[in-house]
Amino acid sequence: MIMEVGHREASQAIEDGQLHLEHVQMRDKHVSSLQRGNEEKEKDRNTESLMTNFSNIYALDLLPARNGEEFTEQFLLEVVEILLNYIKKSFDDKSKVLDFHHPHQLLEGLEGLNLELSDYPEPLEQILVDCRDTLKYGVKTGHPRYFNQLSSGLDIIGLAGEWLTATANTNMFTYEIAPVFTVMEEILLKKMHEMIGWGETEADGIFSPGGTISNLYSILVARYKYFPEVKTKGMAALPQIVLFASEHSHYSIKKAAATLGIGTNNVIAVKCDGRGKMIPSDLEAEILKAKRQGRTPLYVTATAGTTVYGAFDPLVNIADICEKYKLWMHVDAAWGGGLLMSRKHSWKLHGIERANSVTWNPHKLMGVPLQCSAFLVCEKGLLQACNQMCAGYLFQPDKQYDVTYDTGDKTIQCGRHVDIFKLWLMWKAKGNQGFDILISKFLELADYLYKELKARENFELVFDAEPEFTNVCFWYIPPSLRRMPNGPERERVLHQVAPKIKAWMIEKGTMMVSYQPHGDKVNFFRMVFSNPATRKSDVDFLLEEIERLGKDI
Amino acid sequence: MIMEVGHREASQAIEDGQLHLEHVQMRDKHVSSLQRGNEEKEKDRNTESLMTNFSNIYALDLLPARNGEEFTEQFLLEVVEILLNYIKKSFDDKSKVLDFHHPHQLLEGLEGLNLELSDYPEPLEQILVDCRDTLKYGVKTGHPRYFNQLSSGLDIIGLAGEWLTATANTNMFTYEIAPVFTVMEEILLKKMHEMIGWGETEADGIFSPGGTISNLYSILVARYKYFPEVKTKGMAALPQIVLFASEHSHYSIKKAAATLGIGTNNVIAVKCDGRGKMIPSDLEAEILKAKRQGRTPLYVTATAGTTVYGAFDPLVNIADICEKYKLWMHVDAAWGGGLLMSRKHSWKLHGIERANSVTWNPHKLMGVPLQCSAFLVCEKGLLQACNQMCAGYLFQPDKQYDVTYDTGDKTIQCGRHVDIFKLWLMWKAKGNQGFDILISKFLELADYLYKELKARENFELVFDAEPEFTNVCFWYIPPSLRRMPNGPERERVLHQVAPKIKAWMIEKGTMMVSYQPHGDKVNFFRMVFSNPATRKSDVDFLLEEIERLGKDI
Incomplete structure (x- = not known):
């Protein structure tokens, strides 16, 4: 038995050695330096443990390579040092927000920056230089004078959350491989439902890759709610459905209508007042007009915080109209949703509790790193019914745990990035x-x-x-x-x-x-x-x- | 002038002070310890710079707080230490792959693990404990004996890339705020086109949030290519289109058909041989049958590396059939695409160069951290035409740089996570x-x-x-x-x-x-x-x- 283990370790060593040898042989320009390189590495390991010279160390020397622990730690600490310097600079209003160059300049290469990829590996020294340069020629979105988008700033807790998420490197589709994250998602969704005013019991939702996809979910689910046959038969089985959104609403509604096979002509733009708020009487007039044309009104999106003006549509009036005409009411609070966290300002979203669904992007007003967007829906089970395909290789019904925690079949994705940990950690x-x-x-x-x-x-x-x-x-x-x-x-x-x-x-x-x-x-x-x-x-x-x-x- | 600046600094200090004061006042349980707390922090700063006690330090003490630099650095280094320990454990085959608990156990709380969120902030000491616990109760997807999914392992370079991406915290929609990443995406797409065999000039593509969304893009673009009116008029303007995929193909094709308003009934399952490869003669028979039924064949997906069997469909035969019947040929190489990097094995994808589009997930065989999925399309401009909505607030035509680098209007998203840097860095x-x-x-x-x-x-x-x-x-x-x-x-x-x-x-x-x-x-x-x-x-x-x-x- 001991011999067997010994034999196995030996054959592993051969396996590893062969792998490394092959790597080196193929890297023809480095073949002759192999022996010298290994000696140097040994020397590095003994004498310069805090200041590794990475000019002769390659990705293949890092974990899972045997004895790769130390190089791995030192390399990652070097990267972190680069990142910490960048973070400090980002918060310093005396530093520049960006060092602008044109696309062709970046493509042609700048002061040693070479974005082209090669057949052969670069030493880690160069990888560290590339990390520095990537940040140097980028935009400091955490800089106090970066006001360019609705998402800005760099939250340190959120950042720590992202680093951990990357290290955990898992996938939201099943509880099996993301137990903690799956449960955290449920807790966050409940919390957000409470803040919307839906209560805990019935509501449902999912974190999606951005507000545009969350808005797409709202139309998808509304369509399925009224016409479940669309899942199998497609739009051919449906009357001509129409959607309503204000002329100041986000372009994602039209984008989703194109994607979902509804067509952008079937998104009707409702007029706004001078401040960018939807005019309820115009909404009602447009609904009646569509009905007269033989079209089928299905869905209204109200915006809580428009992209340009920051306007809040009159949610209560819109809810009354949706109720009257039995339409799905969605609130696009991608930008404004964060106000629900404010005791002083949350009244601006009064009426949101009457919505059937809500988009709320914590990566905007709440400063969560990109990206983090929630699609929230009031009726439990609808998302699952609308999207599930019951793939046998992921959603085995004969698992030992409560498989309702395998939430991956609720989505239009399969693999899904872990977007919730940073939000959970920031909330804590x-x-x-x-x-x-x-x-x-x-x-x-x-x-x-x-x-x-x-x-x-x-x-x-x-x-x-x-x-x-x-x-x-x-x-x-x-x-x-x-x-x-x-x-x-x-x-x-x-x-x-x-x-x-x-x-x-x-x-x-x-x-x-x-x-x-x-x-x-x-x-x-x-x-x-x-x-x-x-x-x-x-x-x-x-x-x-x-x-x-x-x-x- | 000097006085004005002085005044401004003073009023900023008041502003910051008020903010902190409000924070402390609201945190009623901590009010009385404020003075003591500040003294302790001062002491910490002087005497224990390497071993900060985080029990009395809060998120609000980190950057952008004044004098927040040191706490920020120390906090992030503590987090990194937790992550480094986790990484070492992940690669150690003597450690467990997971420490299993049921969902209700995690919800109820375990040995101090409390996932519930509160109205009040927790000290950073607790945040560090939460980070440790999140990893403790998770799954070590980098462990040598984690074989559970097509994506596994933890690449250290890719991880460094993710940490940097999180720190840069930007958005792929415009060159303006993601100049380096936008150019890197172009370089990677070109590289992948070359490997497919399309050549450099005409091909196009986008990195998307996962293979299922990439496959959705393929159907979306195919539909637009044959019926561009679908964008404005919806599916109502189209004949009954049908899609073909093998019975071993990924469930994403059906999922996309449901989402796009085509309907799952319009995805026809083509038979496979005993090894899971699509039978070309059955494909042809199904195409002819659909035509006889008055339906309109549009699109075939061939799989290069099926999810369960790992089978490669006969791409050349399928390409011949697609050419004969003028159908869009998509290759779902989400899993198998990585083989194009192998001199010995790339022949298994022979025929992929005849596809109109390809899905290729570097986060699978190539070991890039989750997620990283490319949708590649042979005809330049189609993605843009299919998806663009020309939102004025993002895609201003009067910018000073070449706005063809603003690739955000190619997508069905708006904001888009930076998924490419880790791949670029690993390739380097x-x-x-x-x-x-x-x-x-x-x-x-x-x-x-x-x-x-x-x-x-x-x-x-x-x-x-x-x-x-x-x-x-x-x-x-x-x-x-x-x-x-x-x-x-x-x-x-x-x-x-x-x-x-x-x-x-x-x-x-x-x-x-x-x-x-x-x-x-x-x-x-x-x-x-x-x-x-x-x-x-x-x-x-x-x-x-x-x-x-x-x-x-």
Whole structure:
């Protein structure tokens, strides 16, 4: 027996050795240095345990290689040092947000940065250089002056959660291989249902790869609820269903309609008021019109926090209409859902408890690292019924545990990334209270910006009303434009102001803020607060920098 | 001016102070310890810089808090230490693969593990405990005896890539905020096209959240190619389209057909031979039958590496049929695509270069951490045309750089996780060669297992043929069953053997291997090699452990 084990260890050593040998032989340029290399590695191991020279160490020397433990630890600690330096720089408002280069420059290579891939392995020294360069030429989304998207900031607890998630490297499809994460997902879904006001018992949901997919789920489930035969027979078995969303709603509704075989023509745009809120009477008029045309109204999405204006649709009125016409009510709270964590501001989502389904992205207002999006549905079992295919190789009914925890058949995916641990860990570390404080701060900053804009003569608000959310939309009016009369020529010039300033701001790397046209409005800046690192002084900087960049236009 | 700056700094300090004060006031149980706490923190900072006591430090003390740098660094290093210990344990075959508990046990709480979330923040000490416990009660998917899924193992370079990706925390939708990653995606797509044999110029693609979504893309794009009006008008404007996939194909094809509004009845299952390969003559017969029924054949998926048997469909014959009937040919190489990296084995995918689209998951055979799935399409521009909605707030045409690098409108998502950096980094660190070596090793292990199974009398192969891939399917026949005659009773008992052994193996935590019924075959084990840590001795262990667990059934 002992001999057998001994023999096995010996043959393993041969197996490992052969593998390594083959690797080295194929790496022809390194063949002659093999012996010397091994000696050097041995020396490294003995004399320089804290400062490994990685120029002669390769991926194949790391675990699971025999004696790979030490190199693995040292290599990962080197990587972590690079990351820690990056994190410190990200939070330093004296560092640049980005070091801009054009696509062709990155493709051609920059100062030793070479993105091309080769047939042969690079030493770990080069891998560390590549890590540094990837960060150097990227965008610091955690920088206090990065305001470019609804998702910004770098939450340290969330980051730790992501590092752990990556290390656990598992898949959400079954309890079998993701027991803790599966249970955490259930706990988070329950918590979010409570905050929506649905109560614990009946609600259901799933974390999906982003708000657009969550919105797609809402239409998919609504369609199945009213017409379950769609699963087997397809859209051919259905009448001409139509969906309603406001003209300010996110483009994901149209995208999902195209994907699901409903067609974008069957998404009806409901008019909004000047602040971007859906007009309920127009919704009702559109429903009646569709019925007169012989089409079948099915679903309404109301938005809680529109992408550009940050508007909240009147949920109670929309719920009344959905009830009256027996339509599925979805609330796209991808952006605004976080306000449910705020004692002071959650009233803005009043009526959400009457929705059939909700999209809520913790990766936006709540600052969870990308990505983390929840699709929540009020009726238990619908998701499973709609999507399940009962694959025998994953969802064996004869497992020893309660297989209702194998949630993978609820999804339109098979494998599913673990997106929930970082949220769970942040919730533990902050409590509802911590999110509440953070979100209140964002709204205070929006209010501060609004007041500053009103007080400064070179800026113009897109709509003049105190912000309900953290979006603040405005034009910068350069001196040359202030003398121009209103009219098409002024509009034409004004349309070019934001893109020019944005381009210069990116070249300088001092900050990043988004702009866009919207409806009949020419390009304007959309400022948004979701970055915990941002302070009032950064808001002042924003306005001053826009003036510096734009004054000579 | 100086005064103004001074004033601003002072008001920031007040702002930060207020934030922290509010946090502490709300955390009522901690109010009285505030002063003491701050003193202790100060002491910690001075005297115990390497061994911080986190029992009185909270998330709000980390960056972006003022003076948060040191706590941030120390906290993240503590987390990394936990992760490094876990990694070492993962690769140690003397450690358990898992410490099994039932869902209700995790929900009720175990030895201080409490998954419930609270209104109040927990100190970072508790957060570190939670990290340790999450790993303790999870499954070590990198363990040499974890064989449970097609994705297994823990690649250290890939892991480093994920840690960096999490730290960069950005979104693939625009070049603007993900310049390096966007260019890397292009480089990887080109590389993969080359390996498929399409050449560089025309091909296109996207990394998606998993193989099932990649397969969905293939149907979506095929449908759009033949019937572009589907985007606006929906399925109502189309004839009854039908899709073809073998009876051994992945369930994602049916799932996608349900999602896309095509209906599962319109997915026709083509028969397979005893080894699980699609029978081309049956495909042709089914196409002709569908035509006779007035249905419109549109699309065929061929599988390169089926989930259970690891079979390769005859791609050349299928390509001929697709050409003859002008059908879209998709190859689902989610599992088998990695073989294209192998000089010895890539011939098994001969004919893939004639496909219109391919799914290839580097997170399977190539060992990239979850998740990393590529959808590749031969015709450039089709993905963009099919999915674009031109959202003004993201895809501004008046940016200063080449906006063709804003690839976000190609997808059915909006935000998209960065799944490519880990693959890019692994490719740099290994070269094609490194993947080649790894994959050859997996096939050698499969061959070794096959020979062992043939040599041992207590095992029976599901089909007796040398493995083409790394899947090996077999029954364990306990002594009590060896005496039973073939027939329904033996089948009934045999069906229960694998689940029983699997349950005991999970309770013991010694290894994990999958089982399932398939077609008319009762439950059998599906062994699969994709874990770089697995050695021949682990294969021996697998067989011996199954015998130990199952001998008294």
